[in-house]
Amino acid sequence: MYRYDQYDPAMVDTRVEEFRDQARRRIEGKLTDDQFKPLRLKNGLYLQLHAYMLRVAIPYGTLDSRQTRKLADIARKYDRGYGHFTTRQNIQYNWIKLEEAADLLGELATVEMHAIQTSGESIRNVSADQYAGAAADEIMDARPWAEMLRQMTNFIPEFSYLPRKFKIAVISSDTDRAALRWHDGAVKIVRNDTGEIGFEVYAGGGMGRTPFISFRIREFLPTGQIFSYLQAILRVWNRHARRDNIHKQRMKILVHELGEEEFRRQVEEEFQHFLTLGHDFPQEEYDRIAAYFAPPPFETGLAEDIDRSDPAFALWFDRQTAAHKAPGYAIVNISLKPIGEIPGDISAEQMDLVADLAERYSFDDLRATHAQNLVLPHVRKADLYAVWKALDDAGLAAANLDLITDIIACPGLDYCSLANARSIPVAQKISERFAGREAEIGELKLKISGCINACGHHHAGNIGILGVDKKGTENYQLLLGGSGAEDASQAKITGPGFDEDGIVNAVEKATEVYLARRQDGERFLDTYRRIGMEPFKEALYA
């Protein structure tokens, strides 16, 4: 994985001390709240319902054991013993004290981590396929490019004062595990007819109150021109962006208003200009970065056999592992969705455990996923049983990847100052209602947001739930038909909303329609697309 070079520690340490001084001045009354707020947000420090919340960047979701143990230490020392993995592969702490925040950031810096550009009108933490470097179906490891994009966009002032936030994702296979099309800008690594590797570029996606799926702005971009192309996109957005209206500042709105063809025309025009400036990195720089992501020393001649005599292990193996590019290895998905628990939450002790497993069994490599789970990317198949046993002992062996209890949920009104309704209790009730029925129902991605900002990705849920405020009480809208995968689609609202118990019943009715109408091999999403909304509405509102 990437390691800091000589510039990174100096930049991060400087920012820590700068923030220490800013926090001191705020506590001493030398800065007003209005003056301090943008400064703390530039360091990932929010003020939420119960306390300050710190969002820590995990570049493209990649951690090593040293970093994971530090995250556990921070949970114990500065928080209340746990953290929360987010839908952008980051981790949040919910109980941070302003007077300790600089010390915390200083500790993060010792393991090459920070919270910069996890908030504000900046290019946010670059996300990527959590299987990068391991997936059997990838063209190449996406992480060197994700790291290149991170370096191109971190610490650069002009990318910290954009019209609004800008989210980037990178994938390298036809299967989209990173919700690519829901990002402001995204690249898919592809190979053209001549065998050359390049980027398929997407622009204009995003969730929030006005959701849009991105469009393919470039079919093939030579890899060495990515910085020029990104700058061209940002310049066109900067030129036209509605900085006067916060609800129209995201680039997706501009793409919609200009139209895809006109947006592309302007970007291509700017791109030709940027190509003349020599801003793109030389091949040697890519090679230098890529060397940090060299494949680990996989053993050869390993057995592929799995001992399936323990049925609980066999169930977990079938659900939670994925094909690895190296013979004898598997990718392990660790569910952070035990039945009835809080999606994405993990205790300090569990963090220590997964750090140990990463170090011992996965070449010191751990990934966070946008679905609020974790991944051990490189586990020998011969070690899977031992890994499963350790996970099971720690309450981390749920076998529900991409099933109805593998719910994405934002913190909602239990923590978030923007939320209108609680998300987590709804997730817990649905999880408990469907426990044991996951396999019968099959793949069903259920996503819950506590407000229209859509941090819980409800627009992309096969079943989505949106919490709203209805005259001071919580109300939940049901949506159907969304997808964050390679077949991206936007979910549609079924009709009037439900109360907390009503929405759980509504989800059950929707699944009953699916089970009654599905044809061989159909997922929930397939059946919905075939039969449409009406049969579901009839069942829900009869």
Place this chain on the structure above:
Amino acid sequence: MRILTGNDLKTGLVIWWTGQDWSLHVEDAVDVGGDAESILAQEDAACRVNGGYSLEAEREAGGGIRPLHIKDRVRALGPTVRPDLTLKPADPNAGSWVI
């Protein structure tokens, strides 16, 4: 009744105006009537509160104080999904007060 809340500047914890000082417990809040703005200006200047605002609440039969909006009730108790982290960890029914 109209009460005042905000977050403690240093710790971020939720606090309620008692008439003299700030308390972690909404039960200690007092009716500030029309004085909300002046109290908040004074407390903000003294760096004792962050993000202060006033809200409507009602006095309960048992003497407690219940904010009218659910968001403020969540603030007053703590996260309903982590009873152990609320101000009433020993009360299994504390979450129902929020809803």
